Amino acid sequence: MARPLDALVVGAGPTGLTLAGELARRGLTVRIVDKALEPPSDHSRALAVQARTLELFSMMGIADAAMEHGMRVMGLNVLLPRGRRARLPLLSFPELSTPIPGLFVIQQLDTEEVLASRLPRLGVTLERGVELASSSQDSAGVTCSLRHADGELEEVRSSWLLGCDGAHSAVRKGAGIPFEGDTYDDHCMLGDLVVDWQLPDGEIYISPSPRGIAAAFPVPGRRRFRIVLILPEAPPVRNAAVSLAEFESTMRAIIPVPFQIEQAIVLSRYRLHHRVAARLRSGRVLLAGDAAHIHSPAGGQGMNTGIQDAFNLAWKLAAVQQGRMPAWLLDTYEQERLPVARRLVDFTDRLFGFLAGHGPLSHTLRVLAPRLAIRAFGLAPVQRRILGFVSQLKIRYRKSPLSVQLGTPPARGPRAGDRAPDVALRGGAGEEVHLFELLRDPEPVLLLFAGPRADGASGERARSLAARLAGPDLKVVVLGATEAGGYADPDGRAHATYGVETTAAVLVRPDGYIGVRSDPIDEGELGRALDRLFTRRTGAART
Ligand SMILES: Cc1cc2nc3c(=O)[nH]c(=O)nc-3n(C[C@H](O)[C@H](O)[C@H](O)COP(=O)(O)OP(=O)(O)OC[C@H]3O[C@@H](n4cnc5c(N)ncnc54)[C@H](O)[C@@H]3O)c2cc1C
Structure with a gap:
């Protein structure tokens, strides 16, 4: 007879894939379903994989496989007029004591493939084309209705329902958990480009200017960059497709270096949201990743935060489900991770409120930012703070009952x-x-x-x-x-x-x-x- 299902993971993005693998590694019976029939093929999501995530990948035994798909970023630069740059080296802080220092860029679809590839070894089958249609819980478990691609409905009983189903989470809505926050005024354009310019590959470039902010992230491949333009003004037509001419002229107005776009692989437009779930748990339903928090992607934190949510949750859920620890251990998941999500969303909120806003103060800040950066990046304590935050190595739970x-x-x-x-x-x-x-x-x-x-x-x-x-x-x-x-x-x-x-x-x-x-x-x-x-x-x- 099949063992009863311990956990149903909904959503096979980076968060769900991590969670399903970590639960199975600890001996739980797990199903993971995703409504998409195919793995994602778009190149326009997470690139930055932070040092803390690589540490977790190392614990999962997949760090080398992930890094094979990516490249190490050596420095973060703020571009200044007349070809000057303020540069923050990303590898120079041995006191962070990590075996994989710095930052890697890996396309999210490759990260997902590496995470998915360990599931069969752990006895888990990734079920695609299966959508959570509804769920209801009682004190002993959750009854879920799954809709298969052919329209057939399947009823499943599981001890726990884990919502890793992204920003529009059906799990979160079904549990009645509010998603509190808003949408930013500013607008973004994204271009995955091959660019001919004098700037070396393998570095991040940020350019604050009165017209907006540009951030260029290196993508594996020669002269390939993901360029994000954050603009204080809305486009004349919302959701209009981005033309190469529009992207290029906007980029030229912001970036103070000469360039030629040789190839545009992806051009898109999106708006930024900042929202955090009011709770991460409702009885036997738990949320992780974008289902629980979304914010500007510019800091390269969203996917990394979801993976850490999953890692924090997996050992606790396994210990409680296997009766090795009392139920209160699970409460510490929200106690530890919700403040992390709130701080992250608050921080990106404030940063973008100031930097990308359309008021006179924001305008002045964008003018002054390059000069401030040249001073700040020269100061070791500032460097340490930025790296500690961005790498996620300094996240801590000192107020947790477990500490x-x-x-x-x-x-x-x-x-x-x-x-x-x-x-x-x-x-x-x-x-x-x-x-x-x-x-x-x-x-x-x-x-x-x-x-x-x-x-x-x-x-x-x-x-x-x-x-x-x-x-x-x-x-x-x-x-x-x-x-x-x-x-x-x-x-x-x-x-x-x-x-x-x-x-x-x-x-x-x-x-x-x-x-x-x-x-x-x-x-x-x-x-x-x-x-x-x-x-x-x-x-x-x-x-
Ligand atoms: C332009 C851009 C750049 C970004 N850059 C970075 C970056 O550099 N670094 C970083 O850390 N983050 C970045 N992010 C954020 C990152 O992409 C997300 O945080 C990440 O995808 C969240 O992973 P997730 O698994 O929680 O959710 P998702 O990736 O959204 O996955 C959710 C999954 O759930 C499935 N699903 C939804 N509803 C159901 C249902 N009812 N039933 C079954 N399945 C369902 C979906 O099909 C999907 O596969 C970026 C985002 C964008 C848009």
């Missing part, structure tokens, strides 16, 4: 609720091992820092503590002592990156965030926090 600091918070280094940074370690045979390689399991991992100058005795203490704490749902890794499966920290970099002065225990959640942190290690308090927040520690030790 618990025991003892004294570190003066430097990540706190409970922050992303766990990567560091290079040494295995027992002297081989280099990246911490992230140890975090790929679908369970939480407890890092025990034996001390920056750990000797045999402190290493032994850490090892025996590891044996007492480990269980079937908790892997424990000792850092600073190589014997018995631990990892050396020869130059103390791991201890320094994590701000550990004596000893510390750091619980890394399955989505790579720090849950509990104990500085120094207090075994009693730590054990109680782990039991309460993360795992049963019964059964055979697993170190």
